[in-house]
Each structure stands twice: as structure tokens, then as C-alpha cells.
Amino acid sequence: MKNISLNNLSKRIIYVDLMRAFAVIMMIQGHTVDTLLADQFRNTDYLGYNIWNTMRGFTAPIFMFTAGLIFTYLLKSDHFEFSKNPRVKKGIKRGFLLIGIGYLLRYPTGKIVDFSNVTQAQWNIFFSVDALHLIGLGLLFVILSLFIAKKLKVKLYFIIIGFILLFLIFSPVINQIEWNNYLPQIISSYLTKSYGSFFPAFPWLVYVLSGALLGSYLYRNEGIYLKKRFSISLSILGSSLIFASFLTFYIQNMFNGNFTNWIFSNGIILLRVGYVILLNGILAFIVRKVNSIPEIIQDTGKHTLALYVIHVIILYGCAWFPGMYKYFSKSFTPVETIISAILMLLSMLFVVQLIGKINDYKKRKILLNKI
Known part of the structure; x- marks a missing residue:
């Protein structure tokens, strides 16, 4: 099997390739x-199934985090004006392409334009938001963040952090609203799981935007991922978020009511983001040790x-x-x-x-x- 020297790939974030492959x-x-x-x-009584089921819960966050990281790293936000950045145009095309493929995979009928025999259940499947829809929307949100950052003349990561906090704070509220009463299903499916969506924007965009935040940092600090302090810092940050998530679960057991739902929802997000960041740190450390x-x-x-x-x-x-x-x-x-x-x-x-x-x-x- 052919190997590639890391010296020949110094401009690539090699550990991200490992994470994407994983x-x-x-x-x-x-x-x-x-x-x-x-x-x-x-049966969760079986250790093997329990381990598999737990790890499976982290697969989508890793996928989405990595997509946001790579796209934002390549966006080169400081090199170009927004309207002259070639990556912006490519990103918009890529975002809509992913969304389009997502819908095509769930197309409700083998007849291209004849929907007479399509049932409501089939429409529900077609409109449901899956990984490709979510990642495509995430890329568009990163571009929107860059547009806002350029208009306000602030750093991109400030806007990304603002969006992350927005999704964290409002996700539990958004998920409780019956959006189909107010919006077409094709839009409401991006806001709640109630109609079959696997990855609605609230809260799943947090993972894409968290990756975008790290991608922005890597872009502004070229080659930092090869430094020992980078892998250590990520490992500490990831472990801290995991600890914070368990702390929220402990607090949940102390209180009852809607406040508990808000804590639990964000606790799950912190756990998953923490796990992904910790994995980033581990893989960055491994890359430093191999040739x-x-x-x-x-x-x-x-x-x-x-x-x-x-x-x-x-x-x-x-x-x-x-x-x-x-x-x-x-x-x-x-x-x-x-x-x-x-x-x-x-x-x-x-x-x-x-x-x-x-x-x-x-x-x-x-x-x-x-x-």
C-alpha cells in the first residue's frame, strides 16, 4: 500500500484527513x-451493541464538524473582499449541491414529474432533513457569517461564536414549536424533528459552526496543528466540555421542569462537541508522531x-x-x-x-x- 510523506503535505491539515476517514x-x-x-x-445489555450504539451517536457530529472546519479553513476569509473571494462562489454552489443531492436521494417517485401517486408518508420522507441538507445549510451559514463579518468589519470567529450561542440558547425552544402550523413543510423540517428530520438546523448546525470556528483558527495560525501545544490545548478543551456536559446532567437531576430540558439538550451538545474536539487533539498528536x-x-x-x-x-x-x-x-x-x-x-x-x-x-x- 502506497504511503504519503507528511513532508510533502505540509500545507494540508493531515489529521483532518484521518478524522474524515474515521x-x-x-x-x-x-x-x-x-x-x-x-x-x-x-439490546443495551450487550456490551458490544452498547459500545457500537454510543459511538454511532458521535459519527454525525464528527462528519459535520469536519465539513465546517475544512470549508472555513479554505475560505481564506482575510485574503479577499467578500464579493471577490472565489471560495464564496464555490461554497454557495457546494452548499446548494449538497442540499439538492439530499433531496434527490429521497425523491418520492420514479416518475420525474408525476406526483399523483405519492403519499403523505413519502412526502414526509422527501422533506426530511438529513446529513447532506444540514452540511449544505451549514456551509451557507458560514458564508453568511463571513458576509456579516465583512459588513461589520469584525473577525469571522466573533460572528461564528454568536451563531453558536444563538443555536445553543434557542434550540430547546425552537424544537417545541409546531412549525408546520406557520411554515411550509419544506422549511419547517429544518426547524424540528417532529416531521421526520434526522438533523434539523436547531441544534445540529452547532457542530458545523464549531468546526468552522476551529477552521478559522487554523487558517489564522498556519501550521499550528503540528505544534505540541495545539494537540494539548484541544485535548484539554474537549475534556473540559465533556466534564461540563456531565455537570449539566448532574444539575438536571437536581431540578425539574422546562429548565431541565434546556440543560439536558445543551448537555448533549457539549458532550458531542467535546468528544469531537478531543478526537481532534488525539489525531493531531498522532500525526506529529508519524512520518x-x-x-x-x-x-x-x-x-x-x-x-x-x-x-x-x-x-x-x-x-x-x-x-x-x-x-x-x-x-x-x-x-x-x-x-x-x-x-x-x-x-x-x-x-x-x-x-x-x-x-x-x-x-x-x-x-x-x-x-
């Missing part, structure tokens, strides 16, 4: 296990969108392809499920290799045409 692996195996494992084996990383890891991190779309279609299907869920939903034993998850991961690694070969072929063809 998130993709966790996501693929998590979706596979959740799709196939029979209900009688989903090279397998190329497949870097490539896996770079092709997250393709891997997401392909494995989702294989597992859950789409309007034009039934997927495994239709035939094998929650019917496998643990052994069958583990084997299936391994096969799915190997298949996705093959896809990564295939994409790499196609890209190499295109590059060689371009070079030959220039000769």
Missing part, C-alpha cells in the same frame, strides 16, 4: 449495521460525498433503485451483520481506488494533450 468508516458501518441487524439483538500516512486514508477522506451517496443508495435505495433495506431490513444475525459491514467497507475502499485511477487517467490524458 467518520466515513463509522458512518458506513453504522448505517449497514442499523439497516441489517435484527431487533432481538439490539507518513497510507494514501488510501487520505483518498477516503477526500471522497466522502461519493462514498456517502453510493452506500446510501446501496443500503436504502432511491426512487429508481430499491436498496437492501427493502429486502433485508433488520433480519440479520450479529455475525451476518458484521460480515456485511466489512464487505460494505471493502466495497467503498474499492470505489475510492477506482475514483483515484479514473482521476489519474484524466490527468495523464490532459498532460498528453498538452505535449
Whole structure:
């Protein structure tokens, strides 16, 4: 297996490639296990299932945090005026592309324009907000933050912190409002889980924006991630947030009422953000200790969108392809499920290799045409 020297990648945030690859692996195996494992084996009394279920709760936050980090790092907010920043235009396109793909994966009918046989349940699935919608919206929020920062002539991270606090404070309130009574479902689905959304903006944008905050810091401190103090600082910050989350859970047990709901909701967010930041610190520390990383890891991190779309279609299907869920939903034993998850991961690694070969072929063809 080919390795890449870290000296040749000094301009890249290498540990983020590791984190993205870890998130993709966790996501693929998590979706596979959740799709196939029979209900009688989903028992928290089993240590293995308990560990898997706990770790799965952190996969989406890692994915979203990393997306916000990388996008904001590459945004180069201080190098350009807002209207002249090429990354702004690319980011807007990327944001809407992710949202569009999210809706396409949940398209309610195989007939492009005939919706006569679409049921309300199918519309609910179509309008529900999933990871791609949320990340796309998150990128647009980062761009909005940059626009506000340029207008107010303040640093980008001040605006991002303001939005994070806004989502933290108001998420418990927003989630209790029946938004369908006031807004079209396509909009209300971004505000509450009540209509089937997995990742409504309140509070899930906190994870994208938290990543954006770290991305802004990394951009303003080039190469800081290779310093020992960076990994130590992140580890301390992550551990502190985890401790704060457990403190909120302790306070929750002391009080009753709506105030408790607010504490518990933000406690969960602090726990997840703390875990992700701690993981950042650990991976940054590991990168400092190694001289090279397998190329497949870097490539896996770079092709997250393709891997997401392909494995989702294989597992859950789409309007034009039934997927495994239709035939094998929650019917496998643990052994069958583990084997299936391994096969799915190997298949996705093959896809990564295939994409790499196609890209190499295109590059060689371009070079030959220039000769």
C-alpha cells in the first residue's frame, strides 16, 4: 500500500484527513449495521451493541464538524473582499449541491414529474432533513457569517461564536414549536424533528459552526496543528466540555421542569462537541508522531460525498433503485451483520481506488494533450 510523506503535505491539515476517514468508516458501518441487524439483538445489555450504539451517536457530529472546519479553513476569509473571494462562489454552489443531492436521494417517485401517486408518508420522507441538507445549510451559514463579518468589519470567529450561542440558547425552544402550523413543510423540517428530520438546523448546525470556528483558527495560525501545544490545548478543551456536559446532567437531576430540558439538550451538545474536539487533539498528536500516512486514508477522506451517496443508495435505495433495506431490513444475525459491514467497507475502499485511477487517467490524458 502506497504511503504519503507528511513532508510533502505540509500545507494540508493531515489529521483532518484521518478524522474524515474515521467518520466515513463509522458512518458506513453504522448505517449497514442499523439497516441489517435484527431487533432481538439490539439490546443495551450487550456490551458490544452498547459500545457500537454510543459511538454511532458521535459519527454525525464528527462528519459535520469536519465539513465546517475544512470549508472555513479554505475560505481564506482575510485574503479577499467578500464579493471577490472565489471560495464564496464555490461554497454557495457546494452548499446548494449538497442540499439538492439530499433531496434527490429521497425523491418520492420514479416518475420525474408525476406526483399523483405519492403519499403523505413519502412526502414526509422527501422533506426530511438529513446529513447532506444540514452540511449544505451549514456551509451557507458560514458564508453568511463571513458576509456579516465583512459588513461589520469584525473577525469571522466573533460572528461564528454568536451563531453558536444563538443555536445553543434557542434550540430547546425552537424544537417545541409546531412549525408546520406557520411554515411550509419544506422549511419547517429544518426547524424540528417532529416531521421526520434526522438533523434539523436547531441544534445540529452547532457542530458545523464549531468546526468552522476551529477552521478559522487554523487558517489564522498556519501550521499550528503540528505544534505540541495545539494537540494539548484541544485535548484539554474537549475534556473540559465533556466534564461540563456531565455537570449539566448532574444539575438536571437536581431540578425539574422546562429548565431541565434546556440543560439536558445543551448537555448533549457539549458532550458531542467535546468528544469531537478531543478526537481532534488525539489525531493531531498522532500525526506529529508519524512520518507518513497510507494514501488510501487520505483518498477516503477526500471522497466522502461519493462514498456517502453510493452506500446510501446501496443500503436504502432511491426512487429508481430499491436498496437492501427493502429486502433485508433488520433480519440479520450479529455475525451476518458484521460480515456485511466489512464487505460494505471493502466495497467503498474499492470505489475510492477506482475514483483515484479514473482521476489519474484524466490527468495523464490532459498532460498528453498538452505535449
